[in-house]
Amino acid sequence: KVGSVVLATGFDLTNHPTLARYGYGKYDNVIDALQFERLTSAAGPTGGKVVTRDGRKPESIVFLHCIASRDDHAHEYCSHICCMYGLKQAHLAKEKTAGQVYQFYIDMRAAGKSYEEFYKRMQREGIFYVRGKVAEVVPDPDASGKLLVRGEDTLLDRYVEVAADLVVLLTAAVPAEGARELGKLFGVTVDKDGFFAEEHPKLKP
Numbered sequence: 516k517v518g519s520v521v522l523a524t525g526f527d528l529t530n531h532p533t534l535a536r537y538g539y540g541k542y543d544n545v546i547d548a549l550q551f552e553r554l555t556s557a558a559g560p561t562g563g564k565v566v567t568r569d570g571r572k573p574e575s576i577v578f579l580h581c582i583a584s585r586d587d588h589a590h591e592y593c594s595h596i597c598c599m600y601g602l603k604q605a606h607l608a609k610e611k612t613a614g615q616v617y618q619f620y621i622d623m624r625a626a627g628k629s630y631e632e633f634y635k636r637m638q639r640e641g642i643f644y645v646r647g648k649v650a651e652v653v654p655d656p657d658a659s660g661k662l663l664v665r666g667e668d669t670l671l672d673r674y675v676e677v678a679a680d681l682v683v684l685l686t687a688a689v690p691a692e693g694a695r696e697l698g699k700l701f702g703v704t705v706d707k708d709g710f711f712a713e714e715h716p717k718l719k720p
Contacts, residue, residue, distance in 0.1 A: 522701060522711065524691040529590060531583040537684055538652040542662060543568035545652060545682045548597070548604060555607045565611045565681075573680035576608045577664045579649050580620040584687035592708055594688040598624045601685045602634060605642050608683075617643045617677055619666055645677075646670045652682055 528547055538545040544567050546554075557563040567573055578601050583589035601618060602625070609616045623644075625634045638644065649666035661678045668675045690709035698705050706712040713720050 520701065522697060522703065524694045524697060526688040526691050529583045529687040529689045531589045531687070533583040533586065533589045534684065534686065536651055537579060537582065537649065537682065538662065539684055542652070542654065542682075544573075544662060544680060545684065547684045547686050548600060551604055551608075551683045552600075555604070555611065563611070565608060567680055571680065573608075573612055573614055575615040575617070575661075575677070575679050576605075576612065576681045576683065577617045577619065577677055577679040578605055578608075578683045578685060579664070580618065580685050581648075582684040582686045585621060586687075590687040590689065590708065592687075593624065595624075596688065597685040599627070599630060599633075602637050604683065606637055606640065609640055609642060614680075615643065616641075617645060617664075617679075619645045619647060619649050619664070621648065622646070645675055647675065652679075 528549060535541065539547065553559040554561055554565050555563060565573065565576075580597060580601055584594050584597065585591065598620070605616050605618055608614070623634055625631045645666070645668050647667040647669045649664055651665050653663050653665070655661045655663050655678060659678070661680055662682055664677045664679050664682060666675050667673070690705070694711070695705055695709060698711055704712045
């Protein structure tokens with residue numbers, strides 16, 4: 516007999532068709548954040564070195580926020596964790612490659628103790644922040660081997676094109692496979708997005 520049960524199901528990363536617009540699954544050097552995390556790990560496939568699929572040290576790395584998240588055509592909700600792990604990964608990218616690091620974002624959500632300070636520190640480290648959505652990622656027509664990240668800078672009100680050796684997608688977190696069935700077993704309902712819901716959003720939040 517126990518007083519409480521904690522259902523810690525974790526989460527999965529989305530495989531929504533929206534990812535194809537950014538070349539995921541099509542171009543070797545478009546990866547998701549979990550794959551980038553493996554690259555930076557000393558126990559990972561490259562021993563902690565950040566390299567492209569063909570083994571080159573990237574001169575430029577572009578991180579794209581809110582991929583298939585905060586999107587009326589994919590997942591409407593904010594996944595809450597992406598801004599901060601994106602900042603951390605940008606820091607690691609800068610530290611391990613000394614290359615140019617860009618982040619395209621809608622708005623930075625750094626709501627936590629010392630999070631805003633960390634964001635400002637990343638700006639001082641020389642990471643470039645572009646406020647705006649990316650429209651597409653395509654191969655460089657000049658056959659340089661790089662990818663062209665095409666989007667907008669809403670602060671400067673202009674079109675932006677960045678040449679990248681590596682593109683990292685910060686994708687939406689979705690409920691873990693089997694979470695709904697586990698909820699049924701324990702009598703826990705799920706919300707419209709498939710995450711566990713409060714017992715009552717107003718009386719027992």
